[in-house]
Amino acid sequence: MVYRKGFDLINTYPTEFSEEIVSVRYSGHTENFSFPFPEKKVEHIIINLCPTEPWALPHWAILKDNTTNFLHRLEKVRSEYFPDSQFRIVVDCGEDDLINDLIRYGKEKEWLHTYSMEPAYPYDAPVLVLKNVLGLEISFDEDPIKHGILLLDPQSVTGIYEHYILKKENEVRLIPISGTGLHENRILKVRPGTPVETVLKKYIKTDIKYRVFFDGLLNGIEVEDLTQAIDWPVKNIVVMEEKDYKIPFPYIKTNELHFTTSLRGELRHCVYCNYCDDICPVNLEPALYWHCHSRGEKQKARIYALDKCIECGLCSYICPSKLELLQVIKECKSVN
Ligand code: SF4
Ligand code: SF4
Structure with missing residues (x-):
């Protein structure tokens, strides 16, 4: 097996999510959306719709089969908050329909650009996205905003649109949950502030030992205390059954x-x-x-x-x- 230049995690560990997105009920305190608008002028905004990890939120959950609707929202966000910025959307090179939708929409819009890439992990990491899209080399701990670049999570586009433009409250974040410790992989609508145990309780297998991680198995964080609340930046949750066996060689x-x-x-x-x-x-x-x-x-x-x-x-x-x-x-x- 050749590993050079990243790794095709998505095909190595194919993960299917049910198309039905369900809401998690929670009556305790939750956090409203807020976005730290940068003070520095933003020249480029990069939105990644090409996740490279199997536990990441698939783009269909964000676009909901209606790319045009997402782009309308994006356009409103741009005209309200980033009127001088160039928007650059990155998509999987195998997604012909999505690429065509974006190119069609962007025909008359000089501010909208489409880029395609192989969904190989970790090519959606900020350092690599910036290099591939803008040819800019930055170091791992450098904030792209120093260069007038904002990496905008697609869910933040929806968040800015709903919270600041539509003045909605009690917004939800889509959180994919997956892993061998669950009965099924789901995408859940979660109000940030909801404890991890409330989110997972219907889905964790009974009578097993398990471990829970935020934001993936490769470089995410283990959740030791399941009463911990889910914050807005959390992207996904993975639950792994705890196994301990030896494999020779x-x-x-x-x-x-x-x-x-x-x-x-x-x-x-x-x-x-x-x-x-x-x-x-x-x-x-x-x-x-x-x-x-x-x-x-x-x-x-x-x-x-x-x-x-x-x-x-x-x-x-x-x-x-x-x-x-x-x-x-x-x-x-x-x-x-
Ligand atoms: S054993 Fe591990 S650390 Fe050593 S060369 Fe192989 S992969 Fe690298
Ligand atoms: S963690 Fe660092 S050293 Fe290890 S593979 Fe990734 S970039 Fe290379």
């Missing part, structure tokens, strides 16, 4: 990749397989950071272009020794 079974919470045995040494080098989308050599870290030379990791790492987590994912490369990278970065 997993590094020769690359055709049997499964997401599990298992280490597949105890922690192991680096076996110098170079899988992490091959998969890194920004051409780094993650094993070097591991070796610096394990020798107690975190600072030395910077010699190997550590600041170019976009923290996608692919190196940790692919490592047959299950070394926590992303965690080590973050620790090395935190040393001044």
Whole structure:
């Protein structure tokens, strides 16, 4: 299997969501939508409709089979708040109908541009999107607004339109939930402020041990306390059944990749397989950071272009020794 230049997660772990989108009831305190409009002039607005992770919100849930309606909303948001900005929409290169809809709508609009890309993870990461769309190189911790660029989540387009233009309150966010710890994958309408346990309770399998993550398995955050509220920035929830089993020689079974919470045995040494080098989308050599870290030379990791790492987590994912490369990278970065 060749891993160079990112990874086709969507086809490797196909995830189907029911088309029925259901609302989660919650009578406690919830948070209204708010958007931090930048003070700096925005020249380019990039909207990504090409998710590259199987647990991400599919674009059909946002567009609801009516791309024109979404674009009308976008146009209203532009004329009200960003009248001088160029809008650049990124879509999956295999979505011919969507591409044609966007091109048709944008014919008379000099401000609307369509870009297509392969949905390979992590090509929707801000650093890579900016490079592909505008040819601009920024570092991982640089805010694109410094360059007059705003990356706008498609749900924020709807949020700005409904909250600021239509003056609606009690808006909902679409949260996809998926994973082996659930009976079914769903897209839910959630009012931010709702606790995670309220959102998941109907869907989690009974009598299993499980772990819950916000924003994906590769570089998301584990939710330790399920009474925690879901905030507006949360993009998705993944629930994984906790399994602990050993697979002998997993590094020769690359055709049997499964997401599990298992280490597949105890922690192991680096076996110098170079899988992490091959998969890194920004051409780094993650094993070097591991070796610096394990020798107690975190600072030395910077010699190997550590600041170019976009923290996608692919190196940790692919490592047959299950070394926590992303965690080590973050620790090395935190040393001044
Ligand atoms: S080194 Fe950084 S950018 Fe490269 S695969 Fe690992 S986390 Fe991703
Ligand atoms: S860190 Fe992991 S993936 Fe990278 S060379 Fe070592 S064993 Fe292989």
